[in-house]
Amino acid sequence: MNNNKRSLTAHQDDFFSVVKALLVIVLLLSIAPQALAAGDAEPAAKVVNPGAELWREVRQREAPVAGTTQVAGMDSGVLINIRGEQWRTFRMQQLIPAAGALLGGVLGIIVLFHLIKRGLRLELGRSGNYLLRFKEIDRVLHWFVATIFIFLALTGLILLTGRVVLIPMVGHDVFSVIASASKEGHNLFGPLFLLGVIGLFIRFVSKNFPGKGDIGWLLKAGGMFGGKHPSAGFFNAGEKIWFWLVIFIGLTLSATGLILEFPFFGQDRLIIELSLVLHGVGAVLLVAGLFGHIYMGTAGMEASLESMTSGYVDANWARQHHDQWAEACEAEGAVIAGEELAKKQRLRGTKNRVPDRPAAEEGQ
Ligand code: HEM
Incomplete structure (x- = not known):
């Protein structure tokens, strides 16, 4: 019996604690919006953002935003480069x-x-004769x-x-x-x-x-x-x-x-x-x-x-694509027969290297 009475009192205590807590929450919720509203009403009076003006400019994003600085250097005073x-x-x-x-x-x-x-084919095929081009x-x-x-x-x-x-x-x-x-x-x-x-x-x-x-x-x-x-x-x-x-x-x-x-x-x-x-x-x-x-x-x-x-091109290639240059080379006698070129290229691998002589250089 005694035990039952004690447990009822404990339950009553718990109940009152919960009610007290709820009351505090309701009180806070009823006060908080007013307090926040009061804060909103006069923000500038309490905290003034010294960069407000600057950031308004930044948001417009029309021109680079320049500030002042003691740092020497190109564009060091530019805060935001739009x-x-x-x-x-x-x-x-x-x-x-x-x-x-x-x-x-x-x-x-x-x-x-x-x-x-x-692609462009060699119309007359290869002539077997060559001209020095480069x-x-x-x-x-x-x-x-x-x-x-x-x-x-x-x-x-x-x-x-x-x-x-x-x-x-x-x-x-x-x-x-x-x-x-x-x-x-x-x-x-x-x-x-x-x-x-x-x-x-x-x-x-x-x-x-x-x-x-x-x-x-x-x-x-x-x-x-x-x-x-x-x-x-x-x-x-x-x-x-x-x-x-x-x-x-x-x-x-x-x-x-x-x-x-x-x-x-x-x-x-x-x-x-x-x-x-x-x-x-x-x-x-x-x-x-x-x-x-x-x-x-x-x-x-x-x-x-x-x-x-x-460095050499076939004479038919030269006549087909660069006729004026080919004619100038032929007039100069700068056409090289295939065998002569092969010999020349073999020699170029030795110490008796045959020097390159560009064909019809002045007419180019
Ligand atoms: C795999 C890459 C390339 C190939 C196969 C190539 C091939 C050639 C050939 C065959 C010629 C001689 C044309 C003729 O005999 O009339 C030539 C000439 C030339 N190339 Fe290239 N070429 C290459 C890349 C380049 C690059 C990257 C440049 C410069 C950015 C260049 C600049 C020239 C110039 C300036 C000439 C002389 C043409 C003139 O002076 O009018 N070539 N190239």
Whole structure:
């Protein structure tokens, strides 16, 4: 009986404790909104954000937000650089999709063209006689520039499109290794491209000025779509256009690349962002041109590559594609018979090396 009485008292105590707790919660809930509302009513009076004005400007996002600083240095007073966001949007929403469309489109056109036309064949077959087209120094220079450019193009495209193209394929970890290796390689070999472009300019500029037959060559699209092959000198109009693209875009890529790689010439962020735009657009255009150049130098034109490997071309190739140059060589007596060339090339492997003599140099 006594036990029952004690347990009833304990239950009553528990009950009153719960009621007390509930009362406290109800009281708090009824007071809290008023207290919060009171706090909302006068926030500025209690805590004034000294940067409020600044952040209002930032949110407008119309121009870079400048502050004041004692740190000496270019743009050190710029708190928020809004143009960085403009560059990012341009890169992600315009440059990358346009690069994909252009490079994919050019590749598609080349493949389609090759499937229909099968490239330009040697109409009269091989003559067995040869003309010297490029000296060794020119070939070494060409392959030096080609190797560096292709490396820079690959690493550059990895940096430009890797997030979109490679991350879904290889994942973040592998991509971070590929991307940082690409960046180091791109920065290391980039400056060498400038030397190559200057070299190409010095060696080839004299043969790339507009000349007789260039307009006709362009109007007939180089004889790509049938009809008689248009007349051309040492280089045809298409090759001249490629040369000037390599020089102008190559110099632009080199200049903007140096601005980006060595940002201590006093260039501010606007210059750097403009350089990024020019560098990206120029690179994509030159790579698109390179697809066409590689095709014409290999599968697109039979026996063309020999000029950049051995230095010699078949006389029939020269007559078909560069008739003015071939005539000048023939007039000069610079045609070399196959056996003579074979002997010459055998000798070139010995100490009694036969010196290269470019054919019809002045007429080119
Ligand atoms: C695998 C890549 C390449 C191949 C197969 C290739 C092939 C050729 C061939 C066969 C020629 C001689 C054309 C002729 O005899 O008329 C040539 C010339 C030339 N190539 Fe390449 N090339 C390649 C990459 C490059 C690159 C990357 C550049 C520069 C960025 C370049 C710039 C030039 C220039 C400037 C000429 C002389 C054309 C002129 O001055 O008008 N090439 N190439």
